[in-house]
Amino acid sequence: MDTENQPTAAPPGAGAGIRVVLVAPLYAGNIGSVCRAMANMGVSDLVVVAPRVAEGDWPEAGRLAVHAGDILASMRTVPTFAEAIDGCVAVAGATARDGLYRGHIRLIRDAAPELAAIARTGRVALVLGREDNGLENDEIQQCTHLLRIPSVDAYRSLNLAQAAMVCLYELRLAAVPAELPGEKSPPAGAAHKRRLFEAWREAMLSIGFMKEDKADHMMQGFARIFSRGVKTVDDANIMLGVARQSLWAATHGEHGK
C-alpha cells in the first residue's frame, strides 16, 4: 500500500477541507485575487503548480490579495499536478470546454453538496487551469469530478479568480447555512395589524381620502399594500403613527374641518 498517497484528514472548520490548486497560472494578479476570494469564503490552503508568472509581476499578487496576505504567504508551489493533489480524496476540476474525457461534467451548483460533504472528513482539491489553455487531458483524467460554471456559449472563458470565486461561493453555501442579520423588530401580530387598519380607516375618512360607501373597497387596496410591506412591529408602528397624525391634522390643523 502506497502510504505516501494516503488521504490526509481535513482540519476542522468550514472550508478547511478545501484546497485550491492553480495549474501553471500566468498572472500574479489572478493569484492574489484568488487569495482574496478564498479569504472571503473561508478557505486557506493554496497550492500552485509550476507558475509561469513574469518576475516583475509578483508584486501584483500582494496588491490584489488585499487582506488575504496570509494565504498568499502560506501558498505552496510544486512542480507537478500529482504533487498538488497528493492526499486529496476528491479532485474537482473546473472546465469550460466540452469534448474528450469530459463526458461527466456537472454544474458546480449540482456537485457542490457532494464535494462539501466529502470535505467534512477528507480533503477536496478545487482545480483551476491555465488562463490561456485550461486543463490538459492528463490533468482532466486525474480529476474525480469535472465542474462547469454556466455561461453564454459565445464567451465561456471566465477570469481565473472569478471562476474560483463562483466555485468557492457554491462550496461555502453548500457547507455553511448562510445567515442574515435578520429583522431586529419582531413580526407584527394580528391584533397590532387590526388596530393599524382601524386607524387608517378612520384617518382616511377624516381627511376626505375616501367616502364611507367606498371605504371597504379602498381598505382592500391598503390591505394588499400593507400585507406586502408592513411586516414587523416597527413597520406597523410607523404606519399607525401616520394614521393618527393624519387624523390629528385633519381635526386640528389649518386644513381641518
Added chain:
Amino acid sequence: MDTENQPTAAPPGAGAGIRVVLVAPLYAGNIGSVCRAMANMGVSDLVVVAPRVAEGDWPEAGRLAVHAGDILASMRTVPTFAEAIDGCVAVAGATARDGLYRGHIRLIRDAAPELAAIARTGRVALVLGREDNGLENDEIQQCTHLLRIPSVDAYRSLNLAQAAMVCLYELRLAAVPAELPGEKSPPAGAAHKRRLFEAWREAMLSIGFMKEDKADHMMQGFARIFSRGVKTVDDANIMLGVARQSLWAATHGEHGK
C-alpha cells in the same frame, strides 16, 4: 404622471433585462473585469456613476475586459445615482454591511428568481457600491431589493468584479436553464448490463480471480462498482471487452491453462 420616469421595457434575450450600475468606482481594472463577467453571463447594459478612476488607469479597463470590449465601449457614465437607475422597475443593491436601512437584506440566491422574473418584462438594476465605501444610505434607500453574498464574518468585503460575477451568475442560473453537453453515449440497458455481469463472472472464474463457491459474493462487489461507474452503452462495451479479452487470454495466452 412623470413620463420621464416610466419604466422602459427590457429587450428580448436572457440577461437583456439586467443593467449593471457601478457607483463611483475607483479602479478601471475592476470596471473591465465587470465587463468580462457581464459578457460571460449574457448582460450588456453597464452604467457607471461618477467614476473616480485616475487618468492613467483607464487602459486597465480594456486590458481586463479581454473579449468584452464592446460592453466597455457602450458603457454610459452619468453624474448621479438617480440617472443610473432611471427606467428600472427593480433596483437591487449588493451590500456587505448590516445596520441602518438594511433590515430587509436577502441572500442573492434567494432573491435571484424574483429579480430574474422581473427582468423578463422590465429592467432590473444590479447596483454595486464603491470599492472603499460601498453604498451610502441615500443610495440604499433607493434600492427596492438589498442583496447579500454570504462570506466569512472576518472578511466580508468582496472584490467588486467578483461580487458582480456572483450576482450575475445567480441571475443567469435563475433565468436560463443551465445546459450541459451531456453524455454522447445513451444509458446502457438492463440486457446489456446482464451480458456484462455474465461475461465478468465467466472471465473472473477463468482467470482464477475467484472460485465458484465465492463467485456470488465477489459479483456483489462488481455490481456495486459497476452500478456507480458503468452508466452508458460505451461504458458497458468497454467493461464487456475487458471480460472477453481476459477470458481469451486465460484460455489462449501464455498464462492460460
